[in-house]
Each structure stands twice: as structure tokens, then as C-alpha cells.
Amino acid sequence: MIHQPHAPEPGQARTTCPYCGVGCGILAAADGKGGLSVKGDPDHPANKGRLCSKGSALGETVGLEGRLLAPRVFGQEVAWDDALGVVAKRFSKVIADYGPDAVAFYVSGQLLTEDYYVANKLMKGFIGSANIDTNSRLCMASSVAGHRRAFGSDTVPGLYEDLELADLVVLTGSNLAWCHPVLYQRLASAKVARPAMKIVVIDPRRTATCDIADLHLAIAPGSDAALFNALLVAIADTGAANLSYMSNVTGYPEALTAACASDPTETGLPAADLAAFLRLWTSTEKVVTVCSQGINQSSSGSDKVNAIINCHLATGCIGRPGMGPFSVTGQPNAMGGREVGGLANMLACHLDIENQSHRDAVQGFWASPAMAQKPGLKAVDMFRAVADGTIKAIWIIHTNPAVTMPDADAVTAAIKACPFVVVSDITAQTDTAQLAHVLLPATAWGEKSGTVTNSDRTISRQRSILPRPGKARPDWWALAQVATRMGHGNAFAWQTEAEIFNEYAALSGIAGSLGSDFDISNLAQLSEADYAGLAPFTWPQNPRKQGGRFFATGTFHTPDARGHMVPITPRAPQALTAAHPFRLNTGRIRDQWHTMTRTAKSPRLSQHLAEPFVEIHPSDAARLNIQPDDLVELSNGHGRNILRALISQNAAPGQLFAPMHWTAETASAARIDALVPSIVDPISGQPESKAAAVAAQLYPAQWFGFAVSATPLQPQSEYWARARVPGGWRMELAGLHTPEDWVAYARRLFALPGAESATVIDAKRGLARIAFHAEGRLLAALFAGPSPVAVGRDHLASRLNQSEPTILAGRPRADMPDPGATVCACLNVGINTIRAAIQSGRALSVAALGEALGAGTSCGSCRPELAGLLTRFKLPEAAE
């Protein structure tokens, strides 16, 4: 048994971060006021005490504001028993009338393994359909397909420490600095300790990750396969191929022929950069190639993955310290979901749904009455089947598809039209939850208990620290209760998460005997106490193998036990057209998590980038007559967005980048997936989320505004975007028609019909400044004008609820300098403070900024930005 090395202090619990796939260990303690204090667990192998900005702010996001605390059926709060009865009855009726394929579950890589196992067992073993798919289809499906083609199993061969041990780390389609910040910090520290280590970033745009790169290859969108094909040719040409390793690999001649036929100029890279990359890679043995969504979310995602793996198979640089392809998972349990078989085309424990003996083994173990016989519908097809009425009942758990699925307006319409929609969430305020007939309240992180698997196959416990609020219950419990009411009580009778885990671990032993790599049967007999004290461990864990890497010896899980190279012919993404000439790339920002239902509760996290934006190259902005801070309208046949222009050299000409985080809850028109067509990779079914063709133009706003308010605002304009600030909300506004009566407008905006107001209105210039007070304290303020409003936003927000007679000046008083937009979220250090420290010469390095201001000294997520600000604000030598 794997026990924790030493117990946490009294009142403190060990748990795991609910955000990214790094899977950091956390020490959390209830603060007695409903919140939590958190710090990194020094004993967790993933983070060794570190946390990023999102992890450190977890304590601010566990409050009960906005939580769904009771089941609702058709908008009415009901008892659990009633809600569960309705769900079981409706699902059973649809199955009886139309067959098992008329129902579906759409679940999430953020579910705990125990939840996931139960959902998969119910759908595939007892309902008898494989119509369970997961948001991992939008995330990891291409990696799963690529690994299975190459290795015969969905096995990530390496470990995190390989990034530290490598002499060359290639990051392709990964903004590690913002999306896997602690892993990035481990890599950055390793490079500081060993400067000879080289880092190459392959990404069409310049990201924060590029700050530690020796080489940034801004490749043409979608051209990774052409690049790695060029690498395979270079491996052959330079004699870097490892022929003895390849005696256990098939497909090399075919892969090489295909690679020779592909055109490296498709990458658009300068010949010298391309040559430098090929030289570096072919002359280094310890190479790790990290890939993420720039690879997976592509209409050729599976081929890109195999183009990368081909190179590692050809050199045998795989499964040994400091070597290997490394697909990093995004969600906290994306890997666990792959293990339990959460995808419609998998079974459980890496068994194959299309293999009769695998199906029989699982059916025997589950004693299941109705085993699914074929793969189910993948996410995009699943929502198409909802749209065309083939699927008549769907249960959506722990995901927000109305925002995050491609063609999101069509998906929203499909869910709206579906006869029966169940949503399990922690809040009713999501775009998807608003469409539910039945809403089931789930316990959230901090309240629930189970296991997750991170990117390097380390399984760790999430533990409950806070009490279950209201009637919230764990997702597995709701699933098991519905299963029971559908007549399957015996197979779903667990009382605890430990019982589910034991069953799952036992099944993995059977899978292991059928040749599966995922075998953790050493853990199939845990007592409740063992499970409670379970320390992080890396799978597999069985009598034959405990933890470690895979494939160093060249034995694989394919039928012939050999590694398979796949011949790759690169395919470009959807063509741009004259009407839709821009390539729209989408992804993440540092301090928000997906649709922001949790991170947006933290004012600290909301300050980094408080508004949806589109990154656009200066030459494109100039051509479209877009000035800094103007609004831009993006459109295509699928949908439309209005976003703030962020004019930046980071974007390549002709390419745009916009974040995926904003929803109908947080902005008027910024659900970026409304613009993403549902084009998928033919093998994995994963959508191409990063290469939509769009038109861009200046949004012809007649007026712009900025507002802060202690109470929620009531949007009144064509454009708005809101975010939390300490003590209230902030909102950006713009409209096509300037209000005639600004005071009346502001009263509606703030829902303050009678409050005392102070106004400065210059009707001729179209300027309005309006503040509302109660008992001398600032309740709300609106600044508006015909051009984007230049007012100190953080300063204004900081005056809410304060006695503030001079607020309409819009500028801070001399004794209260405006710190500016937050750069360091942990220590709350603003850009103006940093600029002043740099320009005064007080701090001329990241370390000096840390000493002078504390910036970057806690989680370190902002260090790449501090480095950027140093370059931007350092005075030129001559001026000194």
C-alpha cells in the first residue's frame, strides 16, 4: 500500500488542484468562514510545493455565492428522490420506446475517476449503448488515437522529470507558461540550473512560453505534420535513425517515403530556422517533444501526433530518462477519463470496445445485462443526433457544451430542442444549465472525494475538506441512484468512493490479464483507511510493473508487439476565402479556467485580462482602420463575436487569436465557439478549434463606456463584458446609438432608480461621468464617451464602497497612485507599479522586481510577463 509520507498538520488536508492536468498537490485548511487557505504540498511529486495563480486562488472560489444547492425539475426546487425519479423514468421510457441509442451522456475530463467509472458502467454495461462521450473529445481524442495507432494502447510513455532531464525540450502547440504553469516552472528552473538545455517553441503566435525558448518557430497554422515529416527525413539523412530499436518497429520505409513526398515549405518557416531545428533535434539524444492543443485540436490532429511519435520511434528516443513524445493532458482528470473508458470508442481500463473478448470480459465482470456492442457517437455527432431528434434524452455532467462545443450556436439550439435535458453542475448560471429540464446539484472541489490522474500517469486523491452544502451530492451518487431506479440496484450499490475505486482496480487486473497496460490491481483491496491515506502513485501498479516509463525496450501493446510508424501526408486546415480571410486561433489565458464558472469568482484572477479580446497584428489592424482598444466584429456563416482589439506583434499577419473563456453570462457576444465550424479529424473525431476562417471588421460603436458597481449590473447595450472586482463588478460597454439621457441610462444599468447621483455631462462632446452614492459611499460609477474610455479601471474599482468625493476625476489622486492592471495576481502588483520600478532603475531584472515589489515571488506564473515588461519599459542606454 502506498501511504502518505507524513500526515498533514491538524485541520489541514492533502488534496489535488481541480484545474489543469499538471495535477498539483495542495494542502488545504478550512478557514472557518466557508473559505479555504491553500498552499502547495511539498510532498506531491508533481509540484513539490509549487502552485500557480489559479491554484493559489482556490480559496477565493469555494464560497457558496451562485451555487446550485437543490435539485430543480422544470424550474421548481424538488427533493432528490423526485428529481432522480423523473430522470430514471424519462430515460427508461425513451429506451423502451426508441432503444438505448436514443439516450446519451456527455461528460467531462474534470469528473473524478469514481464518477467517470460509474457513468461509463451505466451507459455501456446497463443501458447498453456506448453513447457516452466527453469533452475530452475536444481535448485529447487525437492524442488517444495517435498513441493507439503507434503503441497499440493509449499510453503516455514518459514522466514529468523527463522535461528536466532532457537536453532539448520541444513544445509544440503548447502554451505551457499559461496552461501548465507549474510544469513550465519546473522546466524553467531546470534550464536555469543547466543553461545548455535547449528549448524550442513551435506555435504560430508568440506566447509567454516563448520567453524561455532558444528558438521560436512561428509555423503556418496546421503545418506541424509537414515539419515533423521534414524531421523524419533529416533523421534518416543524418544517420540519427536507431536501426536496432527499429527492429521492433514497423512502417519506417512507408513513413519515410511519405515524409520525403511532403513539402517542408508548407511550414512557412525561414530556411535557416528550419535547418537549426532539424540540426538541434537530430544531434540530441535526450529530446522530449511536448504537445498539446495546437496539435490535437486539428482536422489532422491524429496525423500530427503520429508524425511526432514517428520521429521518436525512429531514433528510439522514447521511454528512457529525458526522452520521448509527451502529450500533456489539459483537465485534472483527462487521463483518468481515458483510463476508465469515458470516450464513446473505448471500453474501460484501456480495453477495446470493438474487441469481442474485451467486451465479454467486461460484461462478465460487471454481470451486465445489456453490453454495448459498438462504439457510440462522438461529441460532434452526438449533438448532431440531438439536433436531428435521434437522441431524445441527454445527461450533461460537469461540462458546458453550449459554450465550448464547435458551432456553439447550433449546439445550443440542439440542446434547447431536445425533449429531455439533465444537467449536473455546481451552479445554475451556465449557458448549458439554463437549458436543462432537470438540474442536479453537484458537490464541488473541496467538498467531494475521489481520485484523478495527471499528465504523467500519477493518480492522486482529491479529498473533501468542506461540508456538503445544501442538498449537493457527488456526481457518482446521482448516477448510481438513477441506475438503481432504472432497475440496476445490485450493480450500483456502493456506499463510498473507496468501494468504487476497488471495483475499478479489480477490473483493471482483468484488463491486465488481457494485455492492457492499465493495470492497477495491486490496489484492488484497499480498506477505507487505505483509500483515505492513499499517497500519489504512478500507474501501472501490478505484480509485473510498478510505475516507471514505457517502451524503452521496444515492446508494445499492438497485436505484433511492435511499435507502428504511420505514413503521414500533411493536410492543411479549411481554406480561407475572400469573404473569410482571417485564420482564427483560439485558446486560453493565464488566470481563467474554461467557461470561468469558478475562476471568475476571484477578483484577483479576473484582473489579469478582464475582457474578451482578439489579438491582431498591427498591419491587419491598420488595414481595417482598427485603433488600439477599438472593438472588432468577427463573423462567418456560423456566428458572430464582438471583441476588444489587442493589437500585437505576437499575432502573425492574417491570423487572429481569441480566448475561449467568455460566455453569454459574462459578455454580450464573445462565445468564440460560435465561430468555430464543426470540422473534425476523421480518425479521432476531434474538432478543429484553432483554425476557423472568419471575416474581421471594425465594430462601429458610437459610444464606449466603463462602469463599476457594488451590485450586479443589468446590461443595456449592444456590447458589454463583465468581471468581478473586490466588492462588486466592472463592466465594459459600447453601443451603436448614444443614449439621449445618460442619467436615466445609468439608473437602468445599475438598477438604482432612486440613488443620489453626481454627474459631469458634456453633451457636445458626448462625454458622461455619473456616480451614485449612498450615505457618502460610492455605489456605482459610469464613464462614457465617443471613443474607448481611458480611465484607471483598477483604481476606480478600488473606490467602490469607499467615501469618494472626487471619483469623477477618473484619475487617482497623487497620494493614491493607480497600480494599473494586475500582472502578479498573487501579490496584487499592477503594471504601473512595475513600470515605475523599472523606469526608476530600482529593478532591472525579474529577480530585482521580486525583491522590490514581491512580484513573481509566489506562484511565478507572471515571470514571463515581468520579463516582457522589463524589455518594454527599460530605458534605452542613451537616455540613461
Ligand SMILES: Nc1nc2c(c(=O)[nH]1)N[C@H]1C(S)=C(S)[C@@H](COP(=O)(O)OP(=O)(O)OC[C@H]3O[C@@H](n4cnc5c(=O)[nH]c(N)nc54)[C@H](O)[C@@H]3O)O[C@H]1N2
Ligand atoms: N490558464 C488555463 N490553463 C489551462 C486551461 C484553462 O482553461 N486555463 N485549460 C486546461 C486544458 S483543458 C487544456 S486542454 C490545456 C491546453 O493547453 P494548451 O494546449 O497549451 O493551450 P491552448 O491555448 O489551447 O493552445 C496552445 C497553443 O496552440 C497554438 N496553436 C494553434 N494552432 C497551432 C498549430 O497549428 N500548430 C501549433 N504548433 N500550435 C498551434 C496556439 O497559438 C496556442 O498558443 O490547458 C489546461 N490549462
Ligand SMILES: Nc1nc2c(c(=O)[nH]1)N[C@H]1C(S)=C(S)[C@@H](COP(=O)(O)OP(=O)(O)OC[C@H]3O[C@@H](n4cnc5c(=O)[nH]c(N)nc54)[C@H](O)[C@@H]3O)O[C@H]1N2
Ligand atoms: N474554441 C475552442 N473551444 C474549445 C477549446 C479551445 O481551445 N478552443 N478547448 C476545448 C477543451 S480542450 C476543453 S477541455 C473544453 C472545456 O470545456 P467545458 O468542459 O465545457 O468547460 P468548463 O467551464 O470547464 O465546464 C465545466 C462545467 O462543470 C461545472 N462544474 C464544476 N465543478 C463541478 C462538479 O464537481 N460537478 C459537476 N457536475 N459540475 C461541475 C462548472 O460549473 C462548468 O459549468 O473546451 C473545449 N472547447
Ligand code: SF4
Ligand atoms: S499548475 Fe496551477 S492549475 Fe495546474 S494543477 Fe498546478 S496549481 Fe492547479
Ligand SMILES: [Mo]
Ligand atoms: Mo482540455
